[in-house]
Amino acid sequence: MASRIAVEHLEHISQKFGFGPTNLEPLVQTCMTTLSSKIVNRCKRALAEISVKAVLSVADLERKYVNLDLIKVEGKVGGKLEDTELIYGITVDKDMSHPQMPKQIEYAKIAILTCPFEPPKPKTKHKVEVDTVEKFQNLRQQEQKYFDGMVQKCKDVGATLVICQWGFDDEANHLLMHRNLPAVRWVGGVELELIAIATGGRIVPRFQELTPEKLGRAGLVREKSFGTTKDKMLYIEQYANSKAVTIFIRGGNKMMIEETKRGIHDALCVARNLICNNSIVYGGGSAEISCSVAVETASDKYPGYAIRAFTDALDAVPMALAENSGLQPIETLPAVKAQQIKENNPHFGIDCNDVGTNDMRAQNVFETLIGKQQQILLATQVVKMILKIDDVISPSDY
Structure with a gap:
């Protein structure tokens, strides 16, 4: 009974909070209030603006609904906290599988595969006896032909980039590079799902099911290097049919990045609450x-x-x-x-x-x-x- 009185009284003393697409300052000020008590308070203005832009990018303002799962918060050690940026796309902590593959692809059509990009291995215990050079050559040609068929299948449906959950060996990598089909391997299942949501593509479990309609589309896919280190990341951005975004945090050490992640999560939740209900106390x-x-x-x-x-x-x-x-x-x-x-x-x-x-x-x-x-x-x-x-x-x- 006391709780009901208190909750109703809160409604009574609350005030409406005015903000709009052209006036985001009240939202930014609120997020700054959240970040004031955190370690990251020296950059609170920049982080608050990033949080507000991220939430508004994925918000459905008509339904007053925000799906925070569409906002990916990533961090990488190195650089300053001020280097934290909002990317209108998805980042994957991988690079192109071959160093000579193109580092930037515009208007990419992405095949998202969960099937291995290599010839199938028999499930049962097996033994192949290769006792002559001819047999070895024959086996090698069969594998190459099988793999060529896979690459050609991707080419036929119009794919310009392959993102695969599994790996492929050096020979497969070499063939992909020569057939001008850039590829990324060992991409995790959660990241694959986000890429599929963001690019409007479908995850394909078998090569036979690959069709042009299942390809994801992105305006730009680029590989980014960080300073003098060998660290590289893949940015998939600029697409029209979805709203997933990434907040990419930089910091001097791991503790700073983790603390910033926690602070940004609080700011995102506050911005989300205000979009769902713009009343404040x-x-x-x-x-x-x-x-x-x-x-x-x-x-x-x-x-x-x-x-x-x-x-x-x-x-x-x-x-x-x-x-x-x-x-x-x-x-x-x-x-x-x-x-x-x-x-x-x-x-x-x-x-x-x-x-x-x-x-x-x-x-x-x-x-x-x-x-x-x-x-x-x-x-x-x-x-x-x-x-x-x-x-x-x-x-x-x-």
Whole structure:
């Protein structure tokens, strides 16, 4: 009951957040708020802009739906954090299978294969006896003919790039290069799926099923080298029929990249929440204090210890904020609560940054309504689960 009152009150004190295709600044500011407390806060503006652009690239604004699976977050050690970029496409941590294959393909038609690009091996235990040169030559010619047929099949359907889940040997690689068919091998299953979604292609499990309609299309496929290192990556970008994007993070060490990934994930979720529901509540514990006052007022109508205990639980958040900011929690919290009641203003919270004002609206500290409501609802669910447990049997009782 207390949870319901708090969630409804949040709806009551929330405000609509205005942004549009031409005015993305409010979204960027919100994501910057998320990144302020992270290690990456020196680049928060650039990372916030990247996060907003990524979410808007994959968002369905009519349905107010964002599929975050279409945003791939990749990282590579080396370079500065400022080198982090948004790629309107997919990156694959592979390079062309032969060094003499073209490094850039425009208007690529991509065959996405999960079948091995080599002659089939018998499933049963087998032994081939080759006792003459003629037999060996014959065997080799048969293999080459089989492989030529595979390459020709790809050529006939119009493929200009082959992406294969399995590998192929040096001879196969050599033949592919001579037949002018660039190829990438050992690409993982998850990456294959993303490439298929992004390019509008179909994953082909057998060569017999390869048709022109199943090819993926990309405006540009290019191989990129990183500085003086031998690291190379394949960029598949510029396509019209899908929306998958990649945020490519650079950093001095692995820890920095992992921390940036976590920060960007938070920023993506905040931008997603605002696109799904553009209502916000103000932070700094102001929303919790306001809900606490509302639940306390309602406790006269619904008397009970549980309702009163719920108000104490809501007060724990601003009290922890005050304590962590070096303020006197027992003095600060009642003062802010009294200010909220006196001025009937739910925007007053804990002045964590020592700006000189408790008005979170003036400090521009806010969070999404969806996120705040979910916090209260989930916390209530957990408490209800714990309360359903009557007794715990431990081995020491026997």
